Amino acid sequence: MNDRLYPLIEKHGTPLFILDHKKIRENYRIFKTCLPRVQCYYAVKANAHPEIIKTLFKEGSSFDVASYNEFMQVYRFIKNYEEGDKDFFVWDKIIFSNTVKDRETLRKIRRYKPLVTFDNMEELKKIKACCDTAGLVLRLKVPDIGSQVEMRSKFGAEPGDAERLIARAFDEGLKVEGLSFHCGSQCTHFDNYSLALTIVAGVFQTARKKGYDLNIVDIGGGFPAPYDGQVPEFEKLAELINTECERLLPTDVEIIAEPGRFIVATAASLITEIIGKARRDGKIFYYINDGVYHTFSGVVYDHWIPNFHAFKHGRTEICAVVGPTCDSFDKITLSAQLPANLKVGDYLYTENIGAYSIASSTKFNGFDGARVVHDRGPNRSV
Ligand SMILES: Cc1ncc(COP(=O)(O)O)c(C=O)c1O
Numbered sequence: 001m002n003d004r005l006y007p008l009i010e011k012h013g014t015p016l017f018i019l020d021h022k023k024i025r026e027n028y029r030i031f032k033t034c035l036p037r038v039q040c041y042y043a044v045k046a047n048a049h050p051e052i053i054k055t056l057f058k059e060g061s062s063f064d065v066a067s068y069n070e071f072m073q074v075y076r077f078i079k080n081y082e083e084g085d086k087d088f089f090v091w092d093k094i095i096f097s098n099t100v101k102d103r104e105t106l107r108k109i110r111r112y113k114p115l116v117t118f119d120n121m122e123e124l125k126k127i128k129a130c131c132d133t134a135g136l137v138l139r140l141k142v143p144d145i146g147s148q149v150e151m152r153s154k155f156g157a158e159p160g161d162a163e164r165l166i167a168r169a170f171d172e173g174l175k176v177e178g179l180s181f182h183c184g185s186q187c188t189h190f191d192n193y194s195l196a197l198t199i200v201a202g203v204f205q206t207a208r209k210k211g212y213d214l215n216i217v218d219i220g221g222g223f224p225a226p227y228d229g230q231v232p233e234f235e236k237l238a239e240l241i242n243t244e245c246e247r248l249l250p251t252d253v254e255i256i257a258e259p260g261r262f263i264v265a266t267a268a269s270l271i272t273e274i275i276g277k278a279r280r281d282g283k284i285f286y287y288i289n290d291g292v293y294h295t296f297s298g299v300v301y302d303h304w305i306p307n308f309h310a311f312k313h314g315r316t317e318i319c320a321v322v323g324p325t326c327d328s329f330d331k332i333t334l335s336a337q338l339p340a341n342l343k344v345g346d347y348l349y350t351e352n353i354g355a356y357s358i359a360s361s362t363k364f365n366g367f368d369g370a371r372v373v374h375d376r377g378p379n380r381s382v
Pocket residue numbers: 043045046064097098182184185186220221222223258259260261262
C-alpha cells in the first residue's frame with residue numbers, strides 16, 4: 001500500500017481523495033451484466049464529480065439527476081448530438097428523479113421534454129403549469145425496512161392513491177410513462193425489492209386495464225455496496241430482481257434503475273494526515289485534516305460508519321478520530337482500532353468512501369476539503 005500511496009502524498013499533499021475509474025467501470029459492468037434487462041441511470045447525487053460522469057457516459061450509462069445543475073452536467077455531453085436525435089437522447093439519457101421540483105427549474109427544463117418523477121397532486125399541477133412537455137413517472141411508497149438510509153417518510157405516493165393521480169395526469173393532458181420506487185439506500189433486506197415489485201406490478205396492471213399506456217418501471221437505487229463481509233451479495237439481489245421482474249411485469253415493459261452508491265462507493269479511498277493528538281478521559285484522540293463537514297460528511301447524512309487504517313504498525317487500542325474544525329460535533333468516530341503510537345504527521349487511510357462523501361462536503365471553518373486525484377487504470381497515470 002505504502003509504495004503506491006507515498007508518491008501520491010508527496011506529489012499532491014493531503015487530504016487526498018483517490019478516485020479509481022477502473023473500479024467505476026467495473027462496477028457499472030457488473031451492474032449491467034447481472035441485470036441485463038435494466039437500463040442503468042447513474043444517480044449523480046452519489047458523487048457528481050464531472051470525471052465520473054465522463055467515465056460512465058463513455059461506458060454508455062444514462063443518468064438520474066436531482067437538480068437543474070446536475071441536469072446540465074449531463075446534458076453538456078449530449079448537446080452536440082444531431083438535432084433530430086436530441087429529444088430521444090434526453091429521454092434515453094436523463095431522468096429527473098427528484099419528486100418535488102421548484103417552478104423555475106420546471107420552466108427551465110421544459111424545452112428538453114424531460115422524463116420527471118412526481119408523487120403528489122400539487123406537483124402534478126406544477127408540472128402542468130410549468131413543464132407540460134414532460135413524460136411522467138409516478139413514484140410509489142414502498143417498504144425500506146433495514147436500509148441504511150430510509151426514504152418512505154419523505155417520498156412516494158400511497159399505492160392506494162396511484163389510480164387517482166394517474167387518471168388526473170391523463171385528464172390534464174399529461175402522459176404518465178411509468179412507475180418508480182426506492183427501497184432505501186444500502187438496502188440489505190432484499191425482501192424490500194420483492195414487496196416493491198409486487199406493489200408496482202399491481203398498480204401497473206390496473207392502470208393498463210383502465211387504458212393508460214404505461215411503459216416504464218423504475219426500480220430506483222439502494223443496491224448495496226460491499227463495505228464489508230456482512231453485506232449480502234449484489235449478485236443475489238440481481239437474481240431476485242430478474243426473477244421477480246419476469247414473474248410480475250409484462251415483457252414489453254422497459255425497466256430502468258438509478259444506482260448511485262453501488263457504482264462509486266468502492267471506487268474511492270482517502271488519505272488523511274494526523275494534525276494533533278491528545279488523551280481525553282483516557283482515550284487517544286487523533287485530530288486529522290478532514291472531518292464530518294468535509295469528506296466524512298456521510299457519517300452525518302448517510303449514516304455511514306467509516307473505516308480507518310494506519311500505515312504504521314504498533315499495539316492498537318480504541319481511539320477517537322476527529323476532524324479539524326472548531327466544532328465538537330466534528331467527531332468522525334469514537335471507536336477506531338488504531339495503533340497507539342501514531343504521531344503528528346502520520347497518515348490514515350480510509351477505503352470505500354466514493355459515495356455521499358465529497359458530494360456533501362462543505363467549506364466550513366475555511367477548510368477546502370480533499371483534493372481529488374484520478375487513477376484511470378493500466379497505462380494511464382494518476
Ligand atoms: C430518487 C433517487 N434515486 C436514486 C438514488 C440513489 O440511491 P443509491 O445511492 O442508494 O443507489 C437516490 C438516493 O438518494 C434517490 O433519492
